[in-house]
Amino acid sequence: MHASAQVKEASYTRLCSTKKILTVNGQFPGPTIEAQYGETVYVNVYNQGKQNITIHWHGVQQPRYPWSDGPEYITQCPIKPGGRFRQKIIFSTEEGTLWWHAHSDWSRATVYGAMIIHPKVGSRYHFPKPDADVPIILGEWWKEDITKVLQRLRDTGGDPNISDAFTINGQPGDLYSCSKQGTFKLTVERGKTYLLRLINAAMNTILFFSIKKHNLTVVGIDATYTKPLSSDYVVIAPGQTVDALLSANQVPDRYYMVARVYSSGTNPRFDNTTTTAIVQYRGKYTSSSFPSLPSLPLYNDTNAAFSFLGSLKSLADKYHPIDVPLDIRNRILTTVSVNTFPCQHNETCAGPNRTRFAASMNNISFVTPSTALLQAYYQHTKGVYGDDFPDMPPFLFNFTDKFLPLDLQTPKRGTEVMVLEYNTTVEIVLQGTALVGGIDHPIHLHGYNFYIVGFGFGNFDIYKDPLKYNLKDPPLRNTVSVPINGWATVRFKADNPDRHMTWGMKTVFLVKDGEQPHERLLPPPPDMPPC
Incomplete structure (x- = not known):
């Protein structure tokens, strides 16, 4: 399989103002790459921007071929403006969600997208086969040009300016100025099951995620299967992915999907805003009221954050054995x-x-x-x-x-x-x-x-x-x-x-x-x- 990734600037409007951001193929978030287990994908990356760029295929293990992995000055030198590089991706993960992003300075703030690895034909699911896959990418948005945010960080040696909004699939949501119209909406049918492919593309922020009146059943993390875990919230760190089943089993209505920060430090500033999307059922609603927000743990609830993280376990059954190193050298x-x-x-x-x-x-x-x-x-x-x-x-x-x-x-x-x-x-x-x-x-x-x-x-x-x-x-x-x-x-x-x-x-x-x-x-x- 071959794909083309043109890294270039495009104009986007968020939070009442328009600016140029770095994108792949003009899309924000960038295009989703879908492949099957064992497939090799060649991505031709063309740098049409004004700065050096590398693309990292986050979580992809490149057996004996790390040259395409993407960390600048580690596996490769960056692609200079006007340059190109054909990157080879070998999908050796059985099934699940990974993601790709820029690995040059802070261009990752806008250059990212999902990777979905489908199981090979005839493979055995360990959970009910969903009716649909839905990538849900959590990110951040700065009103200011992100290169200026980075330059100020370097010039002063201090903390970077905090973001002006969190986003769900590139949209801040109803609670931010000038954002209601673009709010991401997921339309579901009662009785069906949806596999949410959650990705935390925020720069350095752990996030709580929840959907009003709906429990989520986690079945995978970082493209590896887990024992099913039912929870009314998810904790996801930058770079991590979570596969969670959403059962559309509530009264047909409109329900908020939300994410906000978990921040444990006493001194660091953080963006304390909440990003929203809407889960809306097909058909007539029993009420016309605006959706209400789900309850999330407090920003600094470390017990809630690590209670969730500590509950995640590998599937570890006869179909999905694990190999934990025991004799440590x-x-x-x-x-x-x-x-x-x-x-x-x-x-x-x-x-x-x-x-x-x-x-x-x-x-x-x-x-x-x-x-x-x-x-x-x-x-x-x-x-x-x-x-x-x-x-x-x-x-x-x-x-x-x-x-x-x-x-x-x-x-x-x-x-x-x-x-x-x-x-x-x-x-x-x-x-x-x-x-x-x-x-x-x-x-x-x-x-x-x-x-x-x-x-x-x-x-x-x-x-x-x-x-x-x-x-x-x-x-x-x-x-x-x-x-x-x-x-x-x-x-x-x-x-x-x-x-x-x-x-x-x-x-x-x-x-x-x-x-x-x-x-x-x-x-x-x-x-x-x-x-």
Whole structure:
């Protein structure tokens, strides 16, 4: 299958004003890509915009062929204005919802769309076959040009301006100015079932989602099956997807579909508005009243957020077996922190005590190289990266203490990777800290799914907490939310020879080739974008 993706500007009107945004094929959200399990899709990406661009196929695992994955300066150099790149997508996920988005600066705010993987013909559903699929993409909208928001962030070193609205399928909804007419409407028939393919495309915001008087039955997450979970709300972090069945079993009427933020931090500002869409039944309504809002947990209800996330389990039956790594060869404990850097005398700074905000893992704030790491590794180029990312924090302290010494706030800068042998098993404990203020951290691993075997609050206890791991049916995801002042543990097998925030909260895993031909990285395509 072949598709064309033309990245270009288009004018869109939201919140009473019009501006040009970056789009794919002029669409916002962008086009949905549908494929079957095992299918290979070639997407010809043409950059007709004014800035560098890469497209990331979020959650797609590219066996031995990560060149098309999309993180700029990690797997590839960006596609320059006027350039093109044919990206190869191999759909090795059995069934479910993934998504694609820009991976260059903040162009992801408008350049995104859904990917739907249908099961191969004759496959066995583990839930009632729905009458229809409905992509529901949650996003954000800024009245200001997003490039100016990013530039101000870089110039001041402070927090970015919060968005002016959340959106459902690109529309803010009834509660915002000049938005009622465009509100997304889902028309349903009583007695039918709809598979909502939820995607959180917001920049850095965990969201609550709900539909008035309707429970949702979660049957999949990040394109992996789960045990059915019935809930009156869903929690979804940036980058995550949720497949949820909606049964149209209520009195025919109009019902609000809503999303709003979950924000646990005490200091960070956040968009406290609510985006709406409408579920409307076919036929005559019993009332003509305007739909009412469903009840959602409070913005800072951490118990509600992680009660939902902790209830998600892999299906783990004879038709869908799981393979949780048990014999762990590589154990990594890494802090994930918000930090500060001292400002230079010629810089304008928004942080406290003339500082700029930063972020780090194990006290290293990642510095993006000027050439792609994967190409440097493949071509044996020296001096692009170091291979000394630590498997333990360099400083051990009470990570979640409210009062921490200021000298712990400043990380090192570097481009450090961790080298893994092919087929080795890995456990990563992601430990949040209270440095500069604890918040939840969504962490995504490119090229892999991982099992979330445990999470908790406070400092990870190396002796007690592993005893509570779920090794029977843990959820399999590609993005995990590390709870505020808490930790999360993930496990995976490094069997994909490849690699793998504006402030530097990232690192890179370099997975070496195996001994057999089918365990080795394939050569790069001839049209790789140059640096």
